Amino acid sequence: MVFGARVWKTGIAVALALYISAWLNFTPPVIAAVAAIFAMQPSIYRSWRYFLEQLQTNILGAALALLAGMFFSNNVIAIGIVCILVIIICLRMGMEETIGLTLVTVVAVMEASGEWQFAVNRFLLSLIGIGCAFLINVLFFPPKPREQFAAQIETAFGKMSLLLRTVISNEMKETVFREEKESLQGALNSLAGKYKLMEEEVKKLKRNRFSHIRHLVIYKQKLLVMNKGLEVLEAVDEHYFQATRTPQIDVYFDEHLEKLSKYHEHALLKFDDKLKADSNEGVDIEAENELFMTRLIERYNERPAGMLRLSVVAAAMYDYGYQVARLDKLVEHYHRGETEEKEPFDLLLKSIRLK
Incomplete structure (x- = not known):
C-alpha cells in the first residue's frame, strides 16, 4: 500500500x-x-x-x-x-x-x-x-493525473521490459515471473484508472484545446501498447513453451522481441524529448515486423511441428510491434508541430469521443 x-x-x-x-x-x-x-x-x-x-x-x-x-x-x-x-x-x-x-x-x-x-x-x-x-x-497537493500517469508508465515499462527480454530465454525463476507479471497487471489497471481521470478532465472541464487532446491521444496509445506487451507475455506463457521448437526458433523469437522492446523504449524516451532526433534513423520496425511474420509463414507452409502454437505467439508479437510503430509515429508528429500532426491525430480522436 x-x-x-x-x-x-x-x-x-x-x-x-x-x-x-x-x-x-x-x-x-x-x-x-x-x-x-x-x-x-x-x-x-x-x-x-x-x-x-x-x-x-x-x-x-x-x-x-x-x-x-x-x-x-x-x-x-x-x-x-x-x-x-x-x-x-x-x-x-x-x-x-x-x-x-x-x-x-x-x-x-x-x-x-x-x-x-x-x-x-x-x-x-x-x-x-x-x-x-x-x-x-x-x-493542498491537488491531484495531477497526467504527472502520475507519466511516472507510473515509466515504472510499468521497466517491469515489462525485463519480462519481455527474459521470457523467451526462460532465465527468470517461475515464481518470480508470476509475481512480476501480476505486479505488471496491477500497474496497468492503475494506469487505466489514471487515464480515465485525465479523459474526464478533458471532456468535462472544457479543456478541449488541441494541446490537451493530442496529449490524451498519445497517453491512450501508450496504455494500449503496454497492454499489447502484456498480451505477448501471456501468449508466450500459454503457448510458446508447449510448442515443439528448435534452438534457432528460440533465438529468432528472442531477438525480435528484444528489438520490439527496445523500439518501445525509444518511443517513450522520444516523447519525453530525451533522445536525439535521428536516434532511430535507419530503423524500420514495421518492415522488420513484417519480415518476421513473412519468414514464420514460410516455415508454417512447411508445417513443422508446433508451428500452430508458435503462430499465436508471433501474432501477439506482431500486434505489439504494430502498435509500437503507431505510437512512434504519433510522437514524431507531436514534436513536429500542430499543423503537421493534426491529420494523424484525428485518426485516434474518434475513439476518445470528445463532446
Whole structure:
C-alpha cells in the first residue's frame, strides 16, 4: 500500500471538519468527519462533481427523512423504508456514489424525530464534511493525473521490459515471473484508472484545446501498447513453451522481441524529448515486423511441428510491434508541430469521443 497525498489530505479534511463543527457547536461532529472521508476524490473534476451530486441527494434525503420523522418519529421500520426510497432515487438519478453518505444524513435526520432544527443541524454537518474535503483536495497537493500517469508508465515499462527480454530465454525463476507479471497487471489497471481521470478532465472541464487532446491521444496509445506487451507475455506463457521448437526458433523469437522492446523504449524516451532526433534513423520496425511474420509463414507452409502454437505467439508479437510503430509515429508528429500532426491525430480522436 502506498501512502500518498490522498491519505494525508483525508486526515487533514477530517480534522478540519471536526474543528469547524466544534467551533460552530454542531453535534455530533462525527457526521462531518464521515462526510469528509467519503468526499475525498482522486481528481478535481470528481471532487466538484461529487460535491454537486451530494448537495442534491443530501437535500432530497434530508427532506424525505424530515417528513418521515414528523409522521413516524424514529421508528426503525420507517427509517429502513426511507433508506430504500433514497437508494432507489439515487440510482434513478445516476448518482450511485452518493448513496452511502446520503443514507448517513437520512439516519441522522430521522434520529431527530422530525425536529427541523436538529435536521438542519445534521444536514449542515454533512455539508461541512463535504466542503472541507473539496477545499483540501483543491488547495493542498491537488491531484495531477497526467504527472502520475507519466511516472507510473515509466515504472510499468521497466517491469515489462525485463519480462519481455527474459521470457523467451526462460532465465527468470517461475515464481518470480508470476509475481512480476501480476505486479505488471496491477500497474496497468492503475494506469487505466489514471487515464480515465485525465479523459474526464478533458471532456468535462472544457479543456478541449488541441494541446490537451493530442496529449490524451498519445497517453491512450501508450496504455494500449503496454497492454499489447502484456498480451505477448501471456501468449508466450500459454503457448510458446508447449510448442515443439528448435534452438534457432528460440533465438529468432528472442531477438525480435528484444528489438520490439527496445523500439518501445525509444518511443517513450522520444516523447519525453530525451533522445536525439535521428536516434532511430535507419530503423524500420514495421518492415522488420513484417519480415518476421513473412519468414514464420514460410516455415508454417512447411508445417513443422508446433508451428500452430508458435503462430499465436508471433501474432501477439506482431500486434505489439504494430502498435509500437503507431505510437512512434504519433510522437514524431507531436514534436513536429500542430499543423503537421493534426491529420494523424484525428485518426485516434474518434475513439476518445470528445463532446
